[in-house]
Amino acid sequence: MEHMKHIKLGGQIGTDPNFALATHTGHSKAGAKHSDPQPKMQLTQEEQDIYDGKKGDVLQKAIKTVVAYGQLFGAEKLVNLGGAPHHAVSWGSDGVEPLLKIYKQLVDAGLKTYAPFTADPKPMDPVHLLVTPEEQATVDKIYNRMDELQELNLKLGMRSEKDWSCACYVPEMGNTPEYGDYLAWSESSAINYVNSVIGARTNRNSMGIDMLCNILGKAPQFGLLTDEGRQAVWLIDVKTTKMPHPEMIGSAIGLKVMEDVSFITGMGRFISEINEETSGYLKDLGAATASNGAVGRYHMEGVTPEAVERGRDLLKDGYQTYVIDDAELDRIYKSYPNLWKDKQGTPQRVFLGCPHMTYGQMTEWGKRIVDAMEKAGKTEIGVPTYMFGSQYVKDAFEKRNPEVAKKLKELGVSIPINCPMMWCSTPVEGAELVATNSNKTRVYTTARFFFDDVLTELIVTGKLPASVA
Amino acid sequence: MAQTTTFKGRPAVPGSAEGSAEVSHIGFNTCATYVDVLISGTDSGVCQDHDNKDLFGHDLQDKIVCIPQTIGSSSAATLFMIILDKGIAPKAMLFANHIDSLAACGILMGDNWLGKRIVTVDLLGDAFLDAVKTGDTVKVHEDGTVEIEG
Numbered sequence: 001m002e003h004m005k006h007i008k009l010g011g012q013i014g015t016d017p018n019f020a021l022a023t024h025t026g027h028s029k030a031g032a033k034h035s036d037p038q039p040k041m042q043l044t045q046e047e048q049d050i051y052d053g054k055k056g057d058v059l060q061k062a063i064k065t066v067v068a069y070g071q072l073f074g075a076e077k078l079v080n081l082g083g084a085p086h087h088a089v090s091w092g093s094d095g096v097e098p099l100l101k102i103y104k105q106l107v108d109a110g111l112k113t114y115a116p117f118t119a120d121p122k123p124m125d126p127v128h129l130l131v132t133p134e135e136q137a138t139v140d141k142i143y144n145r146m147d148e149l150q151e152l153n154l155k156l157g158m159r160s161e162k163d164w165s166c167a168c169y170v171p172e173m174g175n176t177p178e179y180g181d182y183l184a185w186s187e188s189s190a191i192n193y194v195n196s197v198i199g200a201r202t203n204r205n206s207m208g209i210d211m212l213c214n215i216l217g218k219a220p221q222f223g224l225l226t227d228e229g230r231q232a233v234w235l236i237d238v239k240t241t242k243m244p245h246p247e248m249i250g251s252a253i254g255l256k257v258m259e260d261v262s263f264i265t266g267m268g269r270f271i272s273e274i275n276e277e278t279s280g281y282l283k284d285l286g287a288a289t290a291s292n293g294a295v296g297r298y299h300m301e302g303v304t305p306e307a308v309e310r311g312r313d314l315l316k317d318g319y320q321t322y323v324i325d326d327a328e329l330d331r332i333y334k335s336y337p338n339l340w341k342d343k344q345g346t347p348q349r350v351f352l353g354c355p356h357m358t359y360g361q362m363t364e365w366g367k368r369i370v371d372a373m374e375k376a377g378k379t380e381i382g383v384p385t386y387m388f389g390s391q392y393v394k395d396a397f398e399k400r401n402p403e404v405a406k407k408l409k410e411l412g413v414s415i416p417i418n419c420p421m422m423w424c425s426t427p428v429e430g431a432e433l434v435a436t437n438s439n440k441t442r443v444y445t446t447a448r449f450f451f452d453d454v455l456t457e458l459i460v461t462g463k464l465p466a467s468v469a
Numbered sequence: 470m471a472q473t474t475t476f477k478g479r480p481a482v483p484g485s486a487e488g489s490a491e492v493s494h495i496g497f498n499t500c501a502t503y504v505d506v507l508i509s510g511t512d513s514g515v516c517q518d519h520d521n522k523d524l525f526g527h528d529l530q531d532k533i534v535c536i537p538q539t540i541g542s543s544s545a546a547t548l549f550m551i552i553l554d555k556g557i558a559p560k561a562m563l564f565a566n567h568i569d570s571l572a573a574c575g576i577l578m579g580d581n582w583l584g585k586r587i588v589t590v591d592l593l594g595d596a597f598l599d600a601v602k603t604g605d606t607v608k609v610h611e612d613g614t615v616e617i618e619g
Binding site for chain 1: 477479482498507508537538541543544545547550551566568571574577578580581582583591592593613
C-alpha cells in the first residue's frame with residue numbers, strides 16, 4: 001500500500017522517502033523527555049555577527065534557521081565544514097517551488113557554498129534510458145523546472161553540469177571527503193558511505209538545511225558529528241556460512257536497528273580491507289541499511305576506519321545483539337512483497353546500480369553479462385538492461401575496458417546516468433515490471449529485487465528462472 | 470462539564486494557539502497527506518493519506534494536529550513550506566515523541582524564510598496521544614504546556 005503511494009506521488013518524493021518512525025539523527029531518541037537539559041548554542045564572534053545581521057539579512061536567516069535546527073537536537077556549537085558538499089535535491093519540479101525561491105534569494109545575495117558541490121542524479125537520461133514519446137512527455141511535464149534548478153545550482157557553487165550522481169565519493173568523481181571532515185550532506189546512501197567507509201562526519205540532513213549549512217560552511221554539532229553519536233548501540237554478529245549479499249545484510253540491519261549505529265562482526269572472513277572491489281560492497285550494504293531503516297552509519301570490525309582504530313570500544317554500554325545467519329537472511333528475502341501489477345509477468349527492464357555503480361561494479365557486471373551472453377551463444381539481450389553510473393565512472397569504464405564496453409553496446413546494454421529510482425516512481429502509462437539488484441530501489445518503488453545469478457539469466461534469456469518466477 | 474487535562478512538552482517552535490484537535494496514532498506522512506497539493510497544486514489542507522485511517526479526509530487547516538512523529542520523504546520539508554505559503558497549514562503540531570529532522574527542517578524553514586509559524590511542541594509523551602481525541606479543544610501555551618478540554 002505504501003509503495004503505491006510512490007506511484008501517485010509521481011516522482012516528486014525525492015530520494016529519501018522513508019516510512020520509519022525515526023528522528024533521522026543517528027540514534028533513536030525514544031527516551032528523550034521535555035525535562036531533559038536543553039543546551040543553548042554557543043556562537044563564536046563571527047557567527048554571532050552573522051546572527052545579528054551584520055553580514056546581511058539573507059545570511060542572518062540562514063544561520064538563525066541552522067541554529068534553531070541544531071538546538072532542537074541538542075547541539076551546543078557549530079563546527080566548520082571540510083571536504084565539499086553534496087546535495088540530494090536533483091529534481092526540478094513545481095513540488096520544490098519554495099526551495100527554488102529560497103535558492104533564488106541566496107543567489108540574489110551573491111552567496112555560494114563553501115566549496116564546489118555535487119548533487120544526486122537527475123530523474124531522467126533521455127539519451128540512454130529509452131522511453132516512448134508519451135513517457136518522455138510525462139517526465140518533461142513533471143520535471144518542468146530542471147533547467148531552473150541546474151542554473152541556480154551552478155550559481156550557488158555546483159561543480160559542473162556533469163556532477164550529478166549519488167555516488168559522488170568514488171575516486172572517478174572525486175567528491176571524496178577525508179577522515180574526520182565535518183560535512184552537511186543529504187542523500188542517505190552517500191551519508192552512510194562517507195560516515196562508515198571514510199570516517200567523515202555528517203548527519204542525515206533534510207533538503208534545505210543542507211544548502212543553508214553549506215552556504216554558511218558550518219553545521220550544528222549533534223548526532224553523527226559527535227564522538228558519542230558515533231558509538232554503536234547494536235552488535236551485529238554475522239554467522240552466515242558464506243559471504244552474504246550486501247543488499248541482504250544491509251536490509252537485515254536496517255530493518256532491525258532502524259536508525260541506530262551498529263558494529264558488525266563476523267565479516268572479517270570475507271572482507272579484509274577497503275579497495276576498488278570491496279568499496280562497492282560496502283556502498284550497497286550501507287545504502288540498504290539506510291533505505292530499509294534510516295541508518296546513517298555502521299562500523300565493521302577490522303574494516304571501516306573507526307572500527308580499525310578503536311575496535312569494540314565503539315560499543316556503548318548496554319548494547320543489544322542481533323545475530324544474522326543464513327536462515328535469517330532467507331526469512332527476510334521471503335518477506336519482500338511482490339508489488340508488480342502482473343505478479344507473474346515477464347520483467348520489462350533490468351536496473352542495475354542504485355546507488356550508482358562504482359567503477360569496479362560496472363566492470364564486474366559488464367564482464368558478467370558479456371561472458372554469459374557468449375556462453376549462451378546469443379547476440380542480443382533478452383530484456384532491456386541498464387547499468388546506472390555517473391558520467392565520470394561511465395567514461396572511466398569505457399576508456400579502460402573498450403572491448404567490453406563495445407560488446408555491451410552491441411548486445412543492447414545501456415549505461416544511463418540518471419536516477420533509476422526516480423524513473424520507477426514516475427507515473428507512466430501502466431507501471432513497468434522492473435527487476436533490480438538494488439534493495440533501495442525495491443523499497444521505494446514497485447521493482448522486485450533479485451540476486452545476481454537470477455538477473456544474469458533474465459538478461460540472457462528474457463525470462464525469470466522458474467524457481468523465482 | 471468539560472474536564473481539562475494538562476501536558477507539558479518542549480516548545481520546539483514556541484507560540485500560543487487554540488483550536489480543534491486532529492489526532493493520528495500512526496506516523497504522520499507529510500508527503501502522502503498533502504499529495505494533491507504537491508501534484509495538482511490544490512489549495513486544500515484535507516489529508517489525502519489513505520493509509521492514515523485517523524486523518525484521511527479530515528481538513529487539517531488551522532487545526533491542532535497531534536501525532537507521534539512525521540514519517541516519509543525528505544521532501545516533506547518543502548511540503549511544510551508549501552502549505553505555509555498557501556495558508557493551509559495547521560495552527561499547531563504536537564509531537565508525542567522527539568521531533569524528527571524532516572518536520573524540524575520544514576517548520577523552521579517556513580518560520581524563518583516565509584515568516585509563517587506552525588506552533589510546535591514535542592516530547593509530550595505517549596500519554597498525551599492516549600488522552601487527546603479528535604474534536605477536543607486544545608490550547609497550546611508559549612512554554613510548551615498543552616491543555617486538552619475534553
